[in-house]
Amino acid sequence: MKSNLDHDDTTSPAMMTIYDWHTGPYPARVRIALAEKHLQARIRFVSVNLWQGEHKQAAFLAKNYSGTLPVLELDDGTCIAECTAITEYLDNLDGAPTLTGGTPREKGVIHMMSKRAELELLDAISVYFHHATPGLGPNVELYQNAEWGLRQRDKALRGMHYFDSVLTRQPFVAGATFTMADITVIGGLIFAALVELEVPAQYAALNAWYTRMRERSSVKHWVAMSEPGQARD
Ligand SMILES: N[C@@H](CCC(=O)N[C@@H](CS)C(=O)NCC(=O)O)C(=O)O
Structure with missing residues (x-):
């Protein structure tokens, strides 16, 4: 073959x-x-x-x-x-x-939802981390704007609300199957946990989806690689 x-x-x-x-x-x-x-x-x-x-x-x-x-x-x-x-x-x-779609329609929708997950969730949390928390520390964070960071935290919470509404209608972020868009939202929730930004309990669909995602072997594999003391490089 x-x-x-x-x-x-x-x-x-x-x-x-x-x-x-x-x-x-x-x-x-x-x-x-x-x-x-x-x-x-x-x-x-x-x-x-x-x-x-x-x-x-x-x-x-x-x-x-x-x-x-x-x-x-x-x-x-x-x-x-x-x-x-x-x-x-x-x-x-x-x-x-x-992960990224086979047909033009799948590719378009997956790319859109992944980009949206960056804009509305993951990147917003990243800005919050770098601007409104100590971030990577004073030697790395040469410019911080806490007000901007806090606004982005609020944006991320609105993003969680949005993805919760998406997941009440369909099993995965971009539709019927697991795709790159799910991975991007997973990245957002990994970052949210690092900065102790909880997903509100009322976002039941988003929380239930994330519970399912953490059961995937690829996600378990990442968790294992990221834990202290694990061989990872
Ligand atoms: N848009 C980039 C963002 C990557 C990014 O922000 N990565 C983090 C690592 S978790 C980083 O390098 N942060 C360091 C910094 O911004 O100083 C991507 O999708 O790869």
């Missing part, structure tokens, strides 16, 4: 490098996607210490201008940043995307 992987059948699959930090909510998205696609064996992880600001140093900025994690580096040196872009790349490696 012909392999769909983007390398010669006669050689072992090309290794890829992921620069990330094991507890980071954005890196979690890519680690969950890797587990969903059973691609972990093709990845070598390199830790970039967020708490020491390694992601803002020249060596890393050369790989990702934005100075954020994660970054996927291919064996030809190509660097792909942004969780959505990395997930799309990984999902298409085997020619059978399961």
Whole structure:
């Protein structure tokens, strides 16, 4: 059977490098996607210490201008940043995307809902963390605006309300199946837990969905990798 992987059948699959930090909510998205696609064996992880600001140093900025994690580096040196872009790349490696959609309609809806999960939930929580809490500490957080951060926390709570309403109508964030959009909301709720921003109990559909998501082996795999003392890199 012909392999769909983007390398010669006669050689072992090309290794890829992921620069990330094991507890980071954005890196979690890519680690969950890797587990969903059973691609972990093709990845070598390199830790970039967020708490020491390694992601803002020249060596890393050369790989990702934005100075954020994660970054996927291919064996030809190509660097792909942004969780959505990395997930799309990984999902298409085997020619059978399961996370980012097969038809134009699926691709459009999944991309929209994932973007919405970033805008309304995950990125908002990130801004709250960096601006209205000590964030990564004074050596890394060179500019903070607490008022902006608190507004973003309120935005994230409205985002939770929105995703709760979506999940009262359908089993997954983008419709009938698990997709990248679910992973993005999972990233948002991982970040929410880190900053102790609880999902209000009245958002029953969102809470029930998250309970189901935590039962998925890919999510359990991420939790195990992110726990202290675990072999993770
Ligand atoms: N839009 C980026 C955001 C990535 C991001 O913010 N990653 C966090 C790691 S959890 C980060 O690098 N934070 C460090 C900082 O902003 O200083 C993506 O989707 O990959």
